[in-house]
Amino acid sequence: xxxxxxxxxxxxxxxxxxxxxxxxxxxxxxxxxxxxxxxxxxxxxxxxxxxxxxxxxxxxxxxxxxxxxxxxxxxxxxxxxxxxxxxxxxxxxxxxxxxxxxxxxxxxxxxxxx
Numbered sequence: 107x108x109x110x111x112x113x114x115x116x117x118x119x120x121x122x123x124x125x126x127x128x129x130x131x132x133x134x135x136x137x138x139x140x141x142x143x144x145x146x147x148x149x150x151x152x153x154x155x156x157x158x159x160x161x162x163x164x165x166x167x168x169x170x171x172x173x174x175x176x177x178x179x180x181x182x183x184x185x186x187x188x189x190x191x192x193x194x195x196x197x198x199x200x201x202x203x204x205x206x207x208x209x210x211x212x213x214x215x216x217x218x219x220x
Contacts, residue, residue, distance in 0.1 A: 112137075117144045117156055143167060151217055162216055166209055173205050 108127035113120050114137025125133045143163045153159070 114141070116140055117148070117159055119156070140167070151213060154217075158216065162213065165212055169205060169208060173201060
């Protein structure tokens with residue numbers, strides 16, 4: 107299979123990534139998602155070093171992934187979410203708030219590290 111090179115910007119720095127041909131748009135979208143998390147972090151904690159920012163972003167993204175609903179009966183999670191009752195939506199909102207709290211706690215703990 108042919109390889110392509112995609113340049114993504116993380117914390118304002120360009121990084122060239124190899125990917126399979128046809129995956130360029132997907133890699134670029136992932137890069138934009140990570141850059142968005144990094145922008146949020148730098149807005150909150152400032153420029154605290156690239157390695158630390160990338161570690162914090164990785165933890166935030168992993169936490170988001172761990173909280174995502176799993177696929178049920180072959181339905182995409184987005185479709186499943188659209189059919190939730192108001193009680194289920196409230197529970198989902200509570201989980202999102204709890205996740206935001208955990209991210210804030212992680213942020214505070216990482217800010218204390220040397």
